[in-house]
Structures are given as structure tokens and as C-alpha cells.
Amino acid sequence: MNQSIYENWNGHRIKLTWIPGEEKPDPALVTSVHGICLHQGLVLAVHVQGRGYNLPGGHVEPGETPEEGSVKGKIEYLGKMEVSHEENALFDPNGKYPMVGYQLFYRMDVTERLPFSREHGSLSRIWIEPDELGYVVNEHELIGLVLNRALRGDANQLHFRDR
16 A cells, blocks of 8 residues: 655655555666665664664665665565655756656565675664664654565554654
8 A cells, every 4th residue: 555745855845655566667767775674583774974874775876786785685675665856846857866756675684794884974784673663763654664564564563753
């Protein structure tokens, strides 16, 4: 089931819609890729300089696939977050993001932790209990839906705290 919220991103009114399922968007509209990385019942969070703890992820660099990262394991596509600027009065049509773009989300069952390189503003990584994610990770409330899908639980089971 799709769910939408509005977020204020640096003064911009953005509509976010969680769309679970197998269908992936046009690669040209993918703005970033994120993972729910699970290991021994814990979820990975990465401390990003200036933003606090977030789910691991980021922009897909040239020559990189959405599935690459700093851990190895079984990967499963969960769905996408539609990021719409259609109601954003400050949207720049000449900017680097499309009017409607997508963030892809994956679940990874980690089998091997690779060395942490502290690249791209990532300062550290921690492993936390799934029901503590909302108290540690600085994300919007729809991340709780993504986490629930990754854990294959009831969509109403875990709640992400309001910021």
C-alpha cells in the first residue's frame, strides 16, 4: 500500500510516497539508493557528517550498480520512495534533481562486513536494534514502513518516531 507524507527539506516542500513492490523506475530518475542492512538481528546505521545517523546509501556513481556497498550478503529489492517536487514552489527545473525522482530501497542480509572507509562524509557505522532505529536515525517517518517491509513484519508493528 502506498503512503505519502510532506517533508520540509531545507525550505522545500517535498512530497514523499513509499511504493513497495518489484517494479523499478527508469534508471535516469533514480536519485539515490539505500539499504536496510541486517546482521545478527541488528540494523546498520551510518553517521553522515552534518546529518547525523542515516541508513547507508547515496547517489549511484558512474560505473557503479545500485547493489554495491560496504557489506556483502544476500540482497533483495524492497521498493521505491517517490520524491515529488510538483508542489515545491522553490523547485529549480535546471537543478540536478528531476521534478519526480526515486530513491531505491534494498534489504541486505549481511554475510561479511567489509572495511569501513569513511568516504563521502561517512564518519562511523553502528549496529542497532530495529525498534530503536527511530530514536537513532535522522529520517522521515516513512522509513518505518521500509524497515517493516525489510523485516517482513506487519506494516503497523514498528513505528518510526516523529522528528
